[in-house]
Amino acid sequence: STADVAPQICIVGSGPAGFYTAQHLLKHHKLTQVDIYEKLPVPFGLVRFGVAPDHPEVKNVINTFTQTAHSDRCSFYGNVTVGKDITVEELRKAYHAVVLSYGAEDNQTLGIPGEDLAGVYTARAFVGWYNGLPENRYLKPDLSSETAVVVGHGNVALDVARILLSPLEILRKTDITEEALIELARSKVKRVCLIGRRGPLQVAFTIKELREMINLPSARPVLDPADFKGIGDALKDVPRPRKRLTELMAKTALEEPAEEVAGRWVSASREWSLKFLRSPLQVLPTADGKQARAIRMAVTRLEGSGDTAKAIPTGEVEELLCGLILSSIGYKSLPIDPSVPFDPKRGVIPNNLGRVLGAPGLYCSGWVKRGPTGVIITTMNDSFDTAQSLLEDLHSGALVLSGAKEGSEMVRSILESRKIQPVSFLDWEKIDAAEVARGKLVGKPREKMVDPHEMLELIGH
Ligand code: FAD
Numbered sequence: 001s002t003a004d005v006a007p008q009i010c011i012v013g014s015g016p017a018g019f020y021t022a023q024h025l026l027k028h029h030k031l032t033q034v035d036i037y038e039k040l041p042v043p044f045g046l047v048r049f050g051v052a053p054d055h056p057e058v059k060n061v062i063n064t065f066t067q068t069a070h071s072d073r074c075s076f077y078g079n080v081t082v083g084k085d086i087t088v089e090e091l092r093k094a095y096h097a098v099v100l101s102y103g104a105e106d107n108q109t110l111g112i113p114g115e116d117l118a119g120v121y122t123a124r125a126f127v128g129w130y131n132g133l134p135e136n137r138y139l140k141p142d143l144s145s146e147t148a149v150v151v152g153h154g155n156v157a158l159d160v161a162r163i164l165l166s167p168l169e170i171l172r173k174t175d176i177t178e179e180a181l182i183e184l185a186r187s188k189v190k191r192v193c194l195i196g197r198r199g200p201l202q203v204a205f206t207i208k209e210l211r212e213m214i215n216l217p218s219a220r221p222v223l224d225p226a227d228f229k230g231i232g233d234a235l236k237d238v239p240r241p242r243k244r245l246t247e248l249m250a251k252t253a254l255e256e257p258a259e260e261v262a263g264r265w266v267s268a269s270r271e272w273s274l275k276f277l278r279s280p281l282q283v284l285p286t287a288d289g290k291q292a293r294a295i296r297m298a299v300t301r302l303e304g305s306g307d308t309a310k311a312i313p314t315g316e317v318e319e320l321l322c323g324l325i326l327s328s329i330g331y332k333s334l335p336i337d338p339s340v341p342f343d344p345k346r347g348v349i350p351n352n353l354g355r356v357l358g359a360p361g362l363y364c365s366g367w368v369k370r371g372p373t374g375v376i377i378t379t380m381n382d383s384f385d386t387a388q389s390l391l392e393d394l395h396s397g398a399l400v401l402s403g404a405k406e407g408s409e410m411v412r413s414i415l416e417s418r419k420i421q422p423v424s425f426l427d428w429e430k431i432d433a434a435e436v437a438r439g440k441l442v443g444k445p446r447e448k449m450v451d452p453h454e455m456l457e458l459i460g461h
Helices: 016-028 056-070 088-094 123-130 155-165 178-186 207-214 231-235 240-254 259-267 376-396 408-417 425-442 452-458
Strands: 008-012 033-037 074-077 097-100 120-122 147-151 191-195 219-222 270-275 278-285 292-303 310-321 324-327 362-364
Touching: 008 016, 008 088, 016 033, 016 056, 016 376, 033 408, 056 074, 074 408, 074 425, 088 097, 088 408, 097 376, 120 123, 123 155, 123 178, 123 324, 147 155, 147 310, 155 191, 155 207, 155 270, 207 219, 207 240, 219 259, 231 240, 278 310, 292 324, 362 376, 425 452
Parallel strands: 008 033, 008 097, 033 074, 097 362, 120 324, 147 191, 147 324, 191 270, 219 270
Antiparallel strands: 278 292, 292 310
């Protein structure tokens, strides 16, 4: 009988999707062994490398993930890139089931001339840089321009704008990297203009992030009243969260602020603005052809209304002088391995409730399953769904436990033959302790290590 065979399950990626999938499997099947493989030497994905440093409360999910990792039926193998160090097919031989939760490692591009000029960065790289993502540690963005343009109206766009505009004494108490603090201290950025193709009713950011912008101690909002006049009519039929969000923007644009707020705004040395109905056409270079000097935008109008409204160019064109441009128009998942189906158009692994189509025993969860939108809670729910599908397949016999699988034993010997040395969760806890200790010296929750070699050296690899 297979009833007492312990299912050996492998998870690829240790972000929220990986950890929440593991948590659900371990909780609802008392025999499962779950092994998590992670490309980086450190766990937690975008909770460590995406979530803004001034949002420490969001990172509390790490406590839950750590509990999961401490289960004696769960193991963590960091420093293993699936698709390079080991193939998905090899993992499928070693395990009864494989769950792909490797997130979105790339970003959408603007696809306009001048995008590669110095001074133009993706928000993904900028976020990775201030959060200590190893691959972005040398970015050193040029912050010598007084005007920065952020392309995009989502929460990541607001994160990036807020980091550029926050007083240093606030950021100093966060886990933002030392390198980022040094560059931000030299920053000349005074104005951050966030541009979007569509209108105020189509923004993708949420009210908490907008409120944080409005409450920035040293920057004033500059919203154009014309964008919000008469918007009340359009608000009758929209869902409540969007209604409240739009009302807050409209109030900020149209109403006199309270005296104390007005005083703060008058004396603020920096400002931010939302520019609607503008679609980037080209980044214009400086005379030497090397550096971004301005952005040229098509003025657009909306066709249709609500979430599905389309931005159509009116023919009018506008230019805005700026030496710093951050494009924040979305992350993008990549195929991991030629053996795994991938929908390049939607940028996801085709699946039915987390079951990868045409590949029994293969599952997916998180951003690579749904696409790169949604907060951690959304990712948690979809990961629980995937784990549930897997458990159902075990019960129904659709997922057959054909004898005991070797699991990590087999992978370990493959990795050894390829000279790959995985990082255990205990190793991570040593890195963690070292970061916290360094942070303590400077009054930060941690000082992140940004060089993987340094991490590996610390744990004696
Ligand atoms: P990820 O978190 O990206 O995890 C994927 C993991 O897989 C990574 O650790 C990666 O290194 C690993 N991996 C990739 N390729 C491989 C491979 N080949 N082999 C092995 N491992 C691999 N949500 C909130 O609720 N609140 C916030 O404040 C918030 N802020 C955000 C800020 C930013 C800038 C971004 C981008 C997102 C933010 N989110 C926030 C959303 C949240 O981060 C996501 O919902 C969530 O992280 C998605 O989880 P995931 O596990 O699918 O992907």
